[in-house]
Amino acid sequence: MSEPLVRILQVEKSFRTRSEWRWPRMFGGKKTSLASHVYAINNVSLEIERGETLCVVGETGCGKSTLARLLMGLAQPDAGVIEYQGQRIDQLNDKQRMRYRKKMQMVFQNPYASLNPRMTVYQILREAIVLHHRDWDRHQVDLFIAELLQSVGLSKDAEDRYPHEFSGGQRQRISLARALSVEPELIVADEPLAALDVSVQAQVLNLMMDKQQELGLTYLFITHDLAVVEHFATRVAVMYLGRVCEVAIRETLFKAPKHPYTQALLSSIPRLDNLTLEPIHLSGEVPTPLEKPVGCSFCGRCPLANQRCYEQIPMLELQADGSQVACHAVAEGRSWK
Numbered sequence: 001m002s003e004p005l006v007r008i009l010q011v012e013k014s015f016r017t018r019s020e021w022r023w024p025r026m027f028g029g030k031k032t033s034l035a036s037h038v039y040a041i042n043n044v045s046l047e048i049e050r051g052e053t054l055c056v057v058g059e060t061g062c063g064k065s066t067l068a069r070l071l072m073g074l075a076q077p078d079a080g081v082i083e084y085q086g087q088r089i090d091q092l093n094d095k096q097r098m099r100y101r102k103k104m105q106m107v108f109q110n111p112y113a114s115l116n117p118r119m120t121v122y123q124i125l126r127e128a129i130v131l132h133h134r135d136w137d138r139h140q141v142d143l144f145i146a147e148l149l150q151s152v153g154l155s156k157d158a159e160d161r162y163p164h165e166f167s168g169g170q171r172q173r174i175s176l177a178r179a180l181s182v183e184p185e186l187i188v189a190d191e192p193l194a195a196l197d198v199s200v201q202a203q204v205l206n207l208m209m210d211k212q213q214e215l216g217l218t219y220l221f222i223t224h225d226l227a228v229v230e231h232f233a234t235r236v237a238v239m240y241l242g243r244v245c246e247v248a249i250r251e252t253l254f255k256a257p258k259h260p261y262t263q264a265l266l267s268s269i270p271r272l273d274n275l276t277l278e279p280i281h282l283s284g285e286v287p288t289p290l291e292k293p294v295g296c297s298f299c300g301r302c303p304l305a306n307q308r309c310y311e312q313i314p315m316l317e318l319q320a321d322g323s324q325v326a327c328h329a330v331a332e333g334r335s336w337k
């Protein structure tokens with residue numbers, strides 16, 4: 001098998017946070033601040049193959065964006081290794097990282113916040129292009145910008161306009177044009193459709209798929225939307241509270257989800273085919289990421305959990321159909337009935 005484009009190996013990331021509170025007046029009313037840790041990513045290992053779309057799904061706060069930021073070098077892992085084409089990229093300084101900025105680009109959820117409001121579209125694209133094509137003259141840059149805008153479905157007159165003069169969908173096209181301007185290999189897209197209307201979501205998604213075909217792009221695509229996953233993913237990684245609980249190719253995941261959390265997640269989507277799962281209602285509280293999990297993060301809500309699940313962290317294990325599942329119940333063949 002060929003080497004994966006990206007290899008994430010046993011990565012951990014926690015954030016130090018501080019919460020402030022005041023003693024009641026009868027106890028002096030003094031302000032006190034408490035330091036704690038948020039364990040955002042716990043021992044995550046994943047690979048991204050060249051040319052695929054790896055969708056990462058999971059409920060809010062499970063660590064999807066943190067994973068994307070670690071990969072892009074916007075945050076440093078506390079432990080573990082991140083490799084790009086076999087080279088370690090998790091410990092690079094800004095200068096060393098420049099080499100990878102050209103290969104890896106990020107598209108964010110809110111295209112308005114990620115585009116400089118004081119710059120015209122031309123300036124935004126030019127800034128990215130000249131950084132990576134220092135030898136290009138003005139004519140080459142102008143020509144490339146015109147081609148880029150056309151390729152994302154925007155007209156040439158967009159060049160002289162500012163981000164606020166565009167709709168959300170058009171702004172996301174500008175973000176995509178900016179990402180494509182450096183001819184990257186990998187695009188890390190963090191909920192790029194979430195701020196858009198449903199009709200516009202489909203347009204932007206189709207544009208991203210077209211670009212993938214045309215340029216051989218690889219995507220790490222973070223989303224909450226399982227319909228998007230079913231349409232777009234090559235493989236899917238399901239996260240729960242800082243851990244990856246299941247990884248499978250799209251067809252396998254939707255036909256035969258194995259982890260109880262994945263099953264509950266997929267049972268929530270209505271389907272037109274006869275693959276609809278019995279609705280699964282999870283009880284129990286989502287544990288807080290302020291404590292490092294001792295056993296399986298999902299055990300408090302899992303109807304299949306037994307003592308082992310509370311005591312021992314399950315590791316991703318390869319299944320007969322090629323999927324990987326981190327679940328003691330699956331390993332022991334415990335089932336819902």
Ligand SMILES: Nc1ncnc2c1ncn2[C@@H]1O[C@H](COP(=O)(O)OP(=O)(O)OP(=O)(O)O)[C@@H](O)[C@H]1O
Pocket residue numbers: 015016017038039040058059060061062063064065066067289
């Ligand atoms: N800079 C930070 N400082 C403190 N805590 C953080 C920081 N960034 C993320 N976190 C915490 O880490 C956990 C994971 O956050 P993250 O944004 O990665 O989740 P997510 O799955 O992307 O959520 P969402 O789907 O809502 O975007 C959360 O509990 C979050 O509050």
